[in-house]
Amino acid sequence: MSVLGWRALLVFALLAALPLVPGMSRYYLLLAFDALLFGAIAMSLDLLMGYTGLVSFGHAAFYGLGAYATAILMERGVQSVWACVGFAVVVVGLYALVVSYFATARRGIYFALLTLIFAEVVYTFFRYTQTFGGSDGIQGLPDATVLPGLVIDTPTRKYYLVLAYLLIAYAICRVVVASHFGRVLVAIRENEDRARFLGYNVPRYKMGACMISALLTGVGGAIYPMRSAFATPDLMLWTESGEFIISVMIGGLGTLVGPIIGGAFFTILRDKVSSIVDWYFIVIGGVLIVIVLFMPRGLLGLRRIFSRRAAA
Amino acid sequence: MDYVLTVLLPQLLHGLVFGAALGLLALGLTVIFGLLGVMNFAHGELYMLGAYAGIAVIGVAHSFWVALIAAPILVGLVAAVTEMTTLRPIYRREPLYGLILTFGLALVFREGARQIWGGDMRRVLPPFTGSTPLLGMTYPNYRLFLLAASSLILFALWLFFTRTRAGVVVRAAVQDAEMLDGLGVDVRRVFTLTFAASGALAALAGLLLAPIFTVYPQMGVEMILLAFIVVILGGMGSMGGSVVAAFIIGVAQSLFSLWMNPQRVAIAIFGIMIVVLIVRPRGLFGREGVLE
């Protein structure tokens, strides 16, 4: 636990206490699920974007494949969380292996585009394959079980499921970032050629980062049907990948914590504003423009303003 | 032989018409990419604004032809203002910021259009109707006009880029803006004007296509992915490449749909893309090294 630090543990403890807040409605717990899941996936993407300098436009495919892995097993009567997550790791892992092998051989925009097009192929496949429900996807899934007798059926239990996932994913990301491997990634981001001259097998490091990020995202996808009871091709749409990237940018690139906040903020903002006005896309678009123009470090960049004030 | 005449050739013609339209859209995108290193997500929205501006002008002037001139100018102005206020401050930053910014701009434009003109579909009547018997079909004259007009515009642009000083300056800026700056050219003005021109081109495409594709706020977002693919296939920043790639994609889609289900067509197109990106990542006509 030392990798997390006491502040992170405090925040997780507060998050864990959320369902105990008096008057907390079940809907807000489900919204919190979506917010934290989105945040966790943005964080996984940050490992690639912020630390390795690779922008993936195909994370929706990892996410959606994970969701389909769960849905396919559940449809066939397997309800164990562990089996579903394990299957998702295998499926997403195999796909990510192929994508990252080809994509990490390229830099910059080509990496983004290769991941995007691979993802579109996966999307198109599921969209039209009737065995997996075609455009309807797989719906009406049962509740998942953690242990015999412990069923993820209430919003509170679903919320704890995603919180556990977030905690583990965060710990993994922290460990990766703090490790030698993580420092090499940053070195690659700063100057790929230099890292190569220093003797590092750059493609292998990039591939490693891509795999970790993809698997974390895939596991996130795997728990989504345990909350929503469905997996549909829409989860793999390229605009979904765009939203992951946006979340990373909103929160602050290369900070891990920032993207979690960014993802949660984006989810909640969208949900709230769309209930109030029907021009909420102007609000979301405006937020993006403002962030790019005035706070390029994202929401976490605000801390500098605060700390400067505190110093003054 | 009969098969070629009554099936293949008509299909080829459909593909060429669609390819020409796609070329108009992709050309602006690729120039902006070369210039700013940004995949302009808002390009599809400028295309959409072109169609709406056209409808507005037709409402006042009652002439498709007037609109065909006025709408690109109006949208070009919008694009110029957008460039000066939002894109200019971030040129020195990583391209990623441009991507996010244009993504935000796209949302604002799309929703703005919906608020102004409503979400309903609109139809723009073609300036002339009638059809020509061709290859066993009655081919609509407007489609033939579209093919001719797009080809003409593309040819004019080619002349502009190769034969005029302004065209050479833009091409030089695409290659190396800093060098141009050193030579005393006002690069900022080049950027603004190019962005405006690219917007105007998108608007022109939007209005030219409106009689066939109909008009609604989401019309751009559905075209942009295809335009991206064209730009990649042609080689990012390569103008000629984009035009060739647009025709290839248009014809491929049209021909494939003769023999395959729609999903296989989509997967086949993506398959081509993946092979291109792996084997020849700079695209068909892209320059080596610059962007890899």
Add this chain to the structure above:
Amino acid sequence: MRRTTWLVVLAALTVTGGAMTAPALSQSKVVKIGDLGSKVGVFEGYGKYQTMFMQMAVEELNAKGGVLGHKIEMISEDDETKPAPAVRKAEKLILQDDVKLLVGAVSSGATMAVMDVTKKHKTIHWNAVSCAEFMRTTKFHKYYFSNQPDSRMQANGLAKYIVDKMGKKVYIFYTDYAMGQSDGRQFKTALEKIGGEIVGVAGAPLDTKDFSPWFGAINQANPDVLFLAFAGTDSLRLMTQLHSFGMTKKYKLAGIDCFLLQQDLPAIAEPMEGFVQLAHYSAYNPDKQMAAFNERFKKKFGVDGNIMAGAYDGVLFWAAAAEKAKTFDADKVEAALEGMCVDNTHIGRQCIRKEDHQVVMDMHLYQVKGGKNLPIARLEGKDTIGSPMVGKDPVEGFTWEIKKKN
């Protein structure tokens, strides 16, 4: 520096936490109902009219004192036409707003995803426009009700008319996702059953820009009738293009009830001339009840009504059932709804069939003339509804393959 990071995190947490626990004011004597549909995007026309028709029902009921002494309050949400947001908004309406009736969604995929939510949280669910055949069969649950004639009902009625009056050779052209596939399948099944001949089938992806690559195959098949299963912007684009190729004059046209809304027709009147569809409502039906209903709608909103009028009935049926059950309890309202009849729906008296909760709708075949849907024949609900198939697979043994007739 790091401390401030966590300060930001804590601040964010507090804000979201605060927003989340904002107490829902418990006003007495108000009952809420939810309106879920596409309010933005390519299907927004359907969603917007759903809201309008529900609003009309709510205001009329409230003018008469509401339901069980409660004033009805309607809450509208946008589902972005996608299952994931649809589910979240449905949960918001049910768990947060505590709606007693949920009407929606527009697209079949979203509606089916929402059915799992209404099933789980035991909420009366009314579908007024989605037409996939699975909703009253494999996906059916006891809180689900519908007055939308689904693919099977439409196909049963339309196929017979086409074979009798329009021609035996039919080409099916459909939009390749849930709704279009469902309509195409059911229509093919129904037509083949009564001796029609399918001379060709083709699906085009959703949001296809240029349909002309498919036109060659249609012309080669040389059908009498072109059956079109598209909706929204796709329909408008398809008709524009068919027309420019002279195909709207060459073939007789038929299609599904949500092909285009009445409001879209004037702009595309000429291409649509002669288009036949089966629907429960048209603003131009001279039927007394429908005319009076349209008069009320037009007075209120300044536009003609359309097939989304089914959403009006949803509210009416639910209110009548609640009055009958003397409670808003979902199980009791559900029991009251089974077999229930209501006299003053948008088309007069209608009843809900007990077995699959489908309203047995009397419908008309409509033909577009001068941009107006005019009735050409009336079909009894019992003749089109088909046998109840709850739990049975409605597409068992189906194949898109064309049986060649010798």
